[in-house]
Amino acid sequence: MLSSISALMGFAEPTSGQVMRILIADDHELLRDTLNLYISNEADFEIDTAADLDGARALVEGAEAPYDLVLLDFSMPGMNGLEGLRTIMEMANARRVALISGTATREVAEEALAAGAAGFLPKTLPAKSLVNAIRFMAMGEQYAPLDFMRAAEEEAAASHPLAEALSLREMQVLEGLTQGKSNKEIARDLDLREPTIKLHVKTLYRKIGAANRTQAAMIAKEQGLF
Amino acid sequence: MLSSISALMGFAEPTSGQVMRILIADDHELLRDTLNLYISNEADFEIDTAADLDGARALVEGAEAPYDLVLLDFSMPGMNGLEGLRTIMEMANARRVALISGTATREVAEEALAAGAAGFLPKTLPAKSLVNAIRFMAMGEQYAPLDFMRAAEEEAAASHPLAEALSLREMQVLEGLTQGKSNKEIARDLDLREPTIKLHVKTLYRKIGAANRTQAAMIAKEQGLF
């Protein structure tokens, strides 16, 4: 989409050599101010700021020239999830709209990008990278920190919150469940009696919140177990 | 990593206002030449080219000034998978090394990025985006087209060899199975009687080669269904 957006959707690029008009909307004044200062210092950007979605909308509507890039805080007043993003994206004076957030998950980021956002900026980003990203996005590209997108991918697999809760036997039994084995088969594999397996099965259901063996298997699978 | 690489690993940035030295290594002369031309036209880049890994290595070794960015074709002579990438990355005169490929999969791209490559450029990228990406990477950021990374994620879900074999009802029932529902629940959801569900369950077992509902659910999951 990165490529296709710029190529197919024909995002207007700022005339080269001209200042880029950026709108930063974030309810944290400190972030607004420091970001403004840092960006203005770094490059030829013209910055406006707003403290909430309504303020941002008013500025975009009343702008005499379109903004090359609008940065929206994901969790500021009026955003209502990704609704605020979509609202601004529909406006003619906002060429590119990106999300910035300190808390949003990868899912949110992906959804935003899929919805056509110019990018996603976690607040953990160093200021320098942020400036790079802004320039990158203003040029019509789509940006998101790869490490953020990747790291979150493995976060589910990284720590097995429920794996810790299970005893060795329960884990072994759970593994059998993920293989679609019957209690009898599991019992044979582990050289135990079937009633024992049933016990482990029942207790591990409770621990991981499953109602039956299929759910248990799916939960294990989703946790990246086995 | 994008952020952390530039911040923590201290990639040297080209002195601002100075030309960026780029090395393009690709065995396709056509691509080399057109790319060279396009990039030279677009921005203040100084381009060298090589036709294979040995040529690239020689240029990097003998360079009087380090390259800001080295672009390596994934499938050119001498590369041997990601080994060539690692070789060049270890060399002092190559500040940033990126992969470029027309064939490589997302797995390769991810591995390269995880190994510290500056980026991954599929050859499907429009020339303009490519220049943007090059500038972006030369600034110390890590680049990969988000659509490429995302699209390939779903490629497993794209073709469902077994999904074709299942009728609509069977698919609906299978979906219920993956959610750990009982036949009765599925029947209620689909507004059918339980015996009907049992019929679909049995036939879909045969079609996908499952012995019980848990196996059916796991198979569906592995195929990326639902």
Add this chain to the structure above:
DNA sequence: GTACGCCCTATCCGTTTGGATGTGACGATC
């Protein structure tokens, strides 16, 4: 020592599954 947690086994009981088999309706194919 006592208590606790994990592990193993067992029995009982009601529900769910898996399988076989049959009926019938509908649409597409031949």
Add this chain to the structure above:
DNA sequence: GATCGTCACATCCAAACGGATAGGGCGTAC
């Protein structure tokens, strides 16, 4: 019109499952 595949419903039955309950052994922690 006959045939085939899909869908729907039904009955019967054996097996497996899920839950409750109740033992005993065994190690660690208090």
